Amino acid sequence: MSLPVGPDFGFGLYIHWPYCARICPYCDFNVYAAKDRDIEPLAAAIIADIHAHRGRLPDHPPLNSIFFGGGTPSLLSPHQIERIIEASNDAFTIAQGVEITLESNPNDILSGDLAGWSAAGINRLSIGVQSLDDAALSFLGRDHDSESAQRAVSRAQTVFENLSLDAIYARPGQSPAAWETELLKMLRLGAPHLSLYELTIESRTAFGKRAARGELVPMEDDDQADLYELTQYICADQGLNAYEVSNHARAPRFESKHNHIYWASGDWVGVGPGAHGRLTMNGQRIATEAAKRPEDYIHATSGINTPLTQLDTAREFLAMALRPVSGLDLQRFEALFGQGPDPKLVAELARNDLAHINENRLILTAQGRLMADYISGRLAPY
Numbered sequence: 001m002s003l004p005v006g007p008d009f010g011f012g013l014y015i016h017w018p019y020c021a022r023i024c025p026y027c028d029f030n031v032y033a034a035k036d037r038d039i040e041p042l043a044a045a046i047i048a049d050i051h052a053h054r055g056r057l058p059d060h061p062p063l064n065s066i067f068f069g070g071g072t073p074s075l076l077s078p079h080q081i082e083r084i085i086e087a088s089n090d091a092f093t094i095a096q097g098v099e100i101t102l103e104s105n106p107n108d109i110l111s112g113d114l115a116g117w118s119a120a121g122i123n124r125l126s127i128g129v130q131s132l133d134d135a136a137l138s139f140l141g142r143d144h145d146s147e148s149a150q151r152a153v154s155r156a157q158t159v160f161e162n163l164s165l166d167a168i169y170a171r172p173g174q175s176p177a178a179w180e181t182e183l184l185k186m187l188r189l190g191a192p193h194l195s196l197y198e199l200t201i202e203s204r205t206a207f208g209k210r211a212a213r214g215e216l217v218p219m220e221d222d223d224q225a226d227l228y229e230l231t232q233y234i235c236a237d238q239g240l241n242a243y244e245v246s247n248h249a250r251a252p253r254f255e256s257k258h259n260h261i262y263w264a265s266g267d268w269v270g271v272g273p274g275a276h277g278r279l280t281m282n283g284q285r286i287a288t289e290a291a292k293r294p295e296d297y298i299h300a301t302s303g304i305n306t307p308l309t310q311l312d313t314a315r316e317f318l319a320m321a322l323r324p325v326s327g328l329d330l331q332r333f334e335a336l337f338g339q340g341p342d343p344k345l346v347a348e349l350a351r352n353d354l355a356h357i358n359e360n361r362l363i364l365t366a367q368g369r370l371m372a373d374y375i376s377g378r379l380a381p382y
């Protein structure tokens with residue numbers, strides 16, 4: 001039997017644009033200060049990489065999704081975006097009605113050529129609002145304030161219907177009442193999709209170093225869990241149900257098709273410095289990682305291609321499939337692991353109101369989604 005992962009479950013293209021106007025102290029992505037560097041060589045290298053991938057994937061289907069992430073890809077000009085999309089179409093063909101997302105910062109939306117982005121092919125905008133509280137935005141090191149974020153959303157709405165806002169909560173000292181006020185304000189902006197992430201403090205970031213020195217105290221886990229539950233309640237009450245651990249949409253058509261490829265263990269090509277991809281060829285799943293430093297990537301330094309064992313693939317499938325509310329397909333689980341999940345463990349999850357089975361899918365409850373990583377660790381056979 002062929003591996004039940006790969007392009008039959010979706011095929012996307014992720015483009016990592018690593019430059020940012022300034023580096024936020026919590027950011028753990030592969031990012032570099034934009035300064036006034038010439039970005040054209042990197043755009044050209046990305047286009048060359050897209051074509052090189054086609055050579056490796058002659059039998060892959062047309063793309064279902066393109067995602068410009070970063071970093072700050074809204075620093076690209078409409079012409080550069082257009083050339084990258086054209087190269088994607090030349091190499092792989094873009095299926096009809098494909099979602100093409102651009103991650104953006106509020107300041108770029110206020111000064112950017114939105115009609116140009118749209119004409120280039122962008123049809124979904126994800127805006128890094130992060131907070132609507134000026135003190136919090138300053139703490140997060142953002143270069144916009146609440147008022148400019150709100151103006152940016154209004155401006156984006158004149159061109160894009162499919163809009164997502166990112167926010168970061170569970171910040172040190174944030175009270176439930178303060179988060180409720182902020183979240184309701186964000187919901188009133190009217191975007192049909194929200195991605196709401198708890199602040200995580202990674203050791204190699206500026207926040208991580210401050211935390212190690214005791215200058216920043218992360219929120220306690222129990223308090224974070226309370227804010228997560230409050231988030232689920234408020235969003236559902238306002239018509240933006242959770243369809244995944246951190247993602248909420250007003251209707252299924254606004255759910256991120258690109259992220260669904262990740263959660264379904266489809267294939268995606270990752271281009272741009274440090275981009276990760278997953279490719280399935282001849283029954284073998286391969287994890288790809290492009291050269292991290294932009295200079296290396298531009299000079300076509302090879303990235304790393306790691307063949308994944310079936311157990312690696314199965315564990316990754318499990319961890320991703322538990323995240324969306326559609327849950328884990330038990331037939332695919334069995335095909336990958338050679339057995340179903342431990343019935344005693346499934347019964348325990350149901351007893352504790354963490355999961356239930358519906359139509360041969362194991363679906364986590366809201367409380368279970370809060371512990372998705374822990375549950376996937378326990379469900380994986382050794």
Ligand code: SF4
Nearest residue numbers: 020023024027070071
């Ligand atoms: S703008 Fe986004 S990608 Fe860039 S440093 Fe800040 S959080 Fe990271």
